[in-house]
Amino acid sequence: MITAIDFGCHEIRSAFRSPKDDKIVNLYTERAEYAVLPAEDRYRQILADKKIPYAECEQSLVVFGNRAEQVRWLSRKPCAPLFADGKIPTVDAPARQILSVLTKAILPPLKPENGSQFCCFSAPGNRSNAGNSEFLSRLIRMHGYIPVECSAGHAVTLATGNETRFSGITILIGADSSQVSISRFGRELASESINVGANWIDNELAEQFKLRTWDESGECYPDFSAIREWKHDPKIHLRNGFSEQEKSLSRLYGVVLTRVARCLKGLLQSSSALKASKERLTVVCAGGATQVGGFAAALTERFVEQDIAGNMVSVRIANDPVTAVVRGLLIQGELEQRRVSDSSVAA
């Protein structure tokens, strides 16, 4: 069974065709974070009563995945990310083990009759981080699948490029990093990663507006969950901000988009993308951060500032900006299976 896993810094998603019906894609989505509770019997009792999966660690209880957000109020501590700074945790042993548990849970059971064992995945952050790729590859291999790594930008091209003959520019704004990719007829000509994403915006907002939360012992934490909840308000618009917080959000998005536009300008001038830059390209944006109102207009404004708007035909948000990566990975996996079967026929 061909499976795709998008290891995002905010959520981990896996997709595969339903074993019962090929016309349905099964999707698992788990938050890439965990909540820490004190190792007390009353908390154990609550978790057991509510049938919430948890893990027992040294002096603490850990609830991970989607349930973490539900129980974090018990300790009043915010959730901790599994991929801190977009990297595999090196000092957080439970986080690594939680990654293994989640990977196993979102992979379909491996059966011989299911055919191919390809698991196409994208690692968080940029692809230059070989540690991430190696760890996740071995994690997938440990569960019996053949890992096939693919860049998230290329996956978005596959998922959204049907109408543009898989040519154009893909911009993926992730939680911890952003990726810009230029493709022509399905071939990735140039790509680059920027180490800023939506988390940087949240961090800056929390710092500027002193959005903090305290736990029982008086420790202070930035209140990211409140910021994310506020950002998901459909009334928020980057172009028509009235409150100071909205204006700050618009400014911070502007900083990120300026970097993206500058990076894209450099890519368009590079020799590898010379063939594509002669044509006017379609820009497709994906990622959770692109769902805010006015994103396309703000990006267009930055393109005009960088004097590259003439190279673009249009700027649009993907129809499924959140699941585009995992769908593209699934496409990549199915293409890979066809390639292998064709090569076996040829042999």
Next chain:
Amino acid sequence: MQFGVQAMDRLLKLSLMLTALVLAGNADAQDAALYTVAGDVPKAETIPFDPVSHVYVLDLIEHSGLVAPEGNALILRGNPLQAVFSDNLRPQMTGRGSRLMPGDVVVFRSLTSEPMGANNLVMVTDGVPQVIPLNADDTVLLRDVTYQFPEHLYDFSVTQTTFGSARAVAKAPNDRLLHGDVIQVRSRTSSNEPRISSVSHSSNSYGFPDSAGSLTGSTETVPAKTASLNSESVLTIPAYSNDVPSESSNNLLELPTVGEMELLPAGSAVASSTLPTNNKDPFQQVSFPGDASDDSFVILDSADEAVQEASTGAALWNGVFILGLVFALGLIAVGWVKTQNERKAEQELAAKARATKLANSKIREQDAPVVRRNETPLPPPQKRHTEVASPLVSNASESKNKPLEHLVLGAEESPILSTGGAEFNKSQDVPVSLKSEDLLTAQLLSATAVQFSEVPETADSDSQSVRPAKALVNEHEWFGGEWLKSETATIPGSIVVEGNREVVVGAADLSEVAAQVDEVDSTAVSADIAATDTETVAETELQLPPSECWSDLDDLLQNRLPMQLLQADLPLKITLFGKPTGPQRLRIDSAHTQIAPPHMSMWAKSSKRAQPVAAATKSVTPAKESVVASRRTSIDSGASDANRFDRALNFLEEQADT
């Protein structure tokens, strides 16, 4: 000869004059930056601003007479005009909206029902905007506005604006124009066609033909309907009858012809109508034939010898220049030939290497009868990832309908396929006979056409990428045993897709994967050789997959498959090794702890305390002063009780004094 030189001289003067005119025009344009506001505003017009000042949307709209606007301002910019911003304006907004650039066109759409000015549209001719008010019944056709621009010389594009958006629409000359439309007129050639800016400056009122005037062939100018809109660049459009032939309207506009703009020699009052128009000699038209006694002609006659000398010198220089050019071309040709030879030699060397490797390959040994076995075997090629992959989809127009079939078959972009010269024909059920070299090429050109490199050993080949992952997992972690087992387990290697390349990394069972890799690697090498025409491979029959198998992927590509969200089945209780680090804490400075002695603040307090003590000792005896001094020293070295003791002593001394 004399006549030609004369004509050239006149042409030179003419070009200088035109250049001066263009520069002067640019200088005028630089004096003021033009901004255009149209739409639901009381006074739609093109407004000049100081080029160094910053102009915002609200400035422009307020300048047009609308205070505290409520609506949407659409900003069009560039050439061709494109909507770049859309500002929602409200009366209570504090900002001034988006900043504008010179040449911007702002179309405002109001949300209120206040009476505005006449309906209008904007026509931009070669970058010069003009506001054209519409008549009351809005029955203005496109040809009414653009009749003075011949269709074979100008391109027209109409941008229809609505509330917050704009889209380009294709309109025929007989289509009606709407309020807020933006028409862009661009000349197809950069010839000396008259620009609308010069036309508008030539007359204050500019008329469109009405039926009577056009029928009589007379030129009539209709004044603008509203005086407030009657600026130099404002055109008014009266009702237009469809019966009027469009050709007759050309008479209405008396455009300055090229001949009128030329420099005329002094004293020669040659009317433009007298210029020859059907003369075959192009120079004759601009040479202003006149009397032989024309002053300029006389001057040229006297300077004939000098001109001849100059032409001889010029011919010499021309010859030198041509010789130099030929020499440079020769150098380029020699360099090109040398490069070709070098490339050819490199290709031959590479082909020999590949052929040698192919000869050693078990799989391709039987199918490769023509291999240069006489050549000295070269060492096997190093690991390399050649970018021979092809695009996913071909450039064919039908690829939009059947994108997946082109993933395998379409390879118009591929240089390999073109050199291979194979023709891929595919029907749904009929098996296709292909040469195996073409098949191999097609494999390379498939969606993830890749080359597998040799399998690097995980622990040795890429220590930088493997060691951290190894070192990460502690053996005490609950899955540590499985993790360590996975190092030696028989699991195929993982594949890293980089664009269209793949590299096999981290395989445990090297023998199994190595066989697979050798197979694919030899496939890739064979394709390279096929591309260089150094090998002949036997034909094989291929049963291509039917198109039905692509339809599933087609649904996935077009996002037609529904996604069913499932809940992951996590274990209810597990035990994990280690202590979680938890969320990131903010470092807030805590209160200062007790400062270690000596406490400088205590000294400051004691010095303050010392003053009243000193004042009290003014009346005491020297013996008492020594006592006080001794007490002071005790204060300096004592604790907080010393202050209290000192105070008590002062009290006693005061009582003793009284």
